[in-house]
Amino acid sequence: MLVKHSVISNIGRLSSLSPSSSVLRRQQFLVRTLCGSRFNPLKLIRAMSSTSEADAESILRTITPSLDPKRHKGQAGKIAVIGGCREYTGAPYFAAISALKIGADLSHVFCTKDAAPVIKSYSPELIVHPVLEESYSISEFSEEDKRKVQDKVIGEVDKWMERFDCLVIGPGLGRDPFLLECVSKIMLLAKKSNVPFVVDGDGLFLVTNSVDLVKSYPLAVLTPNVNEYKRLVQKVLNCEVDEQNAEDQLRSLAKQIGGVTILRKGKSDLISNGETVKSVSIYGSPRRCGGQGDILSGSVAVFLSWAQQLKSGPESQKNSSPSENPAILGCIAASGLLRKAAALAFAKHKRSTLTSDIIECLGESLEDISPAS
Ligand SMILES: NC(=O)C1=CN([C@@H]2O[C@H](COP(=O)(O)OP(=O)(O)OC[C@H]3O[C@@H](n4cnc5c(N)ncnc54)[C@H](O)[C@@H]3O)[C@@H](O)[C@H]2O)[C@@H](O)CC1
Numbered sequence: 001m002l003v004k005h006s007v008i009s010n011i012g013r014l015s016s017l018s019p020s021s022s023v024l025r026r027q028q029f030l031v032r033t034l035c036g037s038r039f040n041p042l043k044l045i046r047a048m049s050s051t052s053e054a055d056a057e058s059i060l061r062t063i064t065p066s067l068d069p070k071r072h073k074g075q076a077g078k079i080a081v082i083g084g085c086r087e088y089t090g091a092p093y094f095a096a097i098s099a100l101k102i103g104a105d106l107s108h109v110f111c112t113k114d115a116a117p118v119i120k121s122y123s124p125e126l127i128v129h130p131v132l133e134e135s136y137s138i139s140e141f142s143e144e145d146k147r148k149v150q151d152k153v154i155g156e157v158d159k160w161m162e163r164f165d166c167l168v169i170g171p172g173l174g175r176d177p178f179l180l181e182c183v184s185k186i187m188l189l190a191k192k193s194n195v196p197f198v199v200d201g202d203g204l205f206l207v208t209n210s211v212d213l214v215k216s217y218p219l220a221v222l223t224p225n226v227n228e229y230k231r232l233v234q235k236v237l238n239c240e241v242d243e244q245n246a247e248d249q250l251r252s253l254a255k256q257i258g259g260v261t262i263l264r265k266g267k268s269d270l271i272s273n274g275e276t277v278k279s280v281s282i283y284g285s286p287r288r289c290g291g292q293g294d295i296l297s298g299s300v301a302v303f304l305s306w307a308q309q310l311k312s313g314p315e316s317q318k319n320s321s322p323s324e325n326p327a328i329l330g331c332i333a334a335s336g337l338l339r340k341a342a343a344l345a346f347a348k349h350k351r352s353t354l355t356s357d358i359i360e361c362l363g364e365s366l367e368d369i370s371p372a373s
């Protein structure tokens with residue numbers, strides 16, 4: 001009876017999380033088990049323990065570093081966004097400025113020459129490198145000269161690489177073949193230096209066509225939206241997205257890519273590294289304006305760096321650090337923070353809520369969850 005009572009209260013708690021269809025199916029299974037004649041407490045406890053909703057707020061509190069006067073500039077994170085071209089200047093800006101607003105010390109953007117003055121004009125806080133080249137600007141060049149341009153681009157990024165705690169590759173990158181070839185080399189450099197990276201937007205277009213770029217790199221995080229996820233599933237698993245078995249399919253996908261972490265964005269965000277699957281279903285906003293995924297990718301980069309710092313910190317810190325890997329923790333914290341900020345922005349701006357309104361609420365969201373003092 002006691003077991004029955006606690007299960008019922010757990011079901012109540014689950015229902016308040018605006019559950020995903022998989023959580024709903026699990027609840028239905030629990031109710032069926034409870035009310036049916038074959039009531040089996042052990043089976044029930046097993047089902048409850050596989051419930052995957054993460055406690056995003058508590059994880060965020062644990063991994064966010066304190067504002068210690070002894071710390072110097074750079075220790076709270078140095079992030080670089082690789083993205084920004086003629087068409088898209090908003091996406092890299094959103095990712096890079098979100099990283100700063102959350103608490104990173106330095107945020108760089110590596111973009112094309114056309115995009116750089118525009119991105120700089122949005123904010124003096126960002127360090128903008130106009131180094132990427134698109135095919136149109138080298139169309140008259142010989143093959144040898146093109147190779148020289150590529151080497152120059154790679155060299156410009158490489159001299160900074162060791163200083164970064166995490167890269168965000170792809171927001172507003174575009175799909176120019178020459179540019180994407182350079183970016184694949186940048187990914188190889190990051191792997192060589194053991195720098196974690198978050199792949200989003202057009203970076204996912206690149207990775208979907210060349211999965212080996214990220215395969216088995218444990219410090220890679222992919223953050224696909226609905227279209228990007230569909231293409232990834234088709235390419236890697238050779239099938240269609242299966243909403244009925246969303247968690248298992250995500251786990252298989254991450255496993256098939258050698259244990260990279262995947263954050264599948266949607267009504268609930270689902271996160272897996274091929275072993276565990278976690279969900280974040282905190283209520284966000286019904287507005288689906290473009291740019292919210294860019295906030296998320298910039299945020300994942302910061303939280304991943306913090307979670308990693310905590311893991312590799314002094315023994316006392318290590319003991320208090322959660323057992324999950326830093327990439328999973330970073331995804332959970334970022335998803336929780338963004339969803340809360342989106343809810344705050346929507347409460348203020350309703351139908352006119354824009355991505356910049358959500359960015360303005362990141363600080364309030366963070367303060368609600370993990371006050372500065
Ligand atoms: N303000 C901005 O600058 C923003 C820029 N964004 C950037 O926009 C780019 C595209 O992101 P989306 O989320 O729209 O990407 P999606 O993949 O969701 O959609 C892109 C569009 O391209 C089409 N498409 C799909 N496959 C294609 C292919 N193989 N070749 C050509 N087109 C294809 C889709 O039908 C869709 O209309 C990314 O770089 C993203 O970061 C977005 O982040 C939104 C905000």
Ligand SMILES: Nc1ncnc2c1ncn2[C@@H]1O[C@H](COP(=O)(O)OP(=O)(O)OP(=O)(O)O)[C@@H](O)[C@H]1O
Pocket residue numbers: 201224225226265266267268269284285288289290291292293294295296335338339
């Ligand atoms: N149906 C939904 N309900 C609630 N939240 C959602 C929904 N879809 C997406 N989100 C949230 O919005 C955020 C951005 O996801 P989205 O799918 O819009 O990314 P995106 O398409 O890559 O965005 P961008 O326009 O920046 O490229 C994620 O944190 C996700 O949790």
Ligand SMILES: [Mg+2]
Pocket residue numbers: 200201225293294
């Ligand atoms: Mg996106």
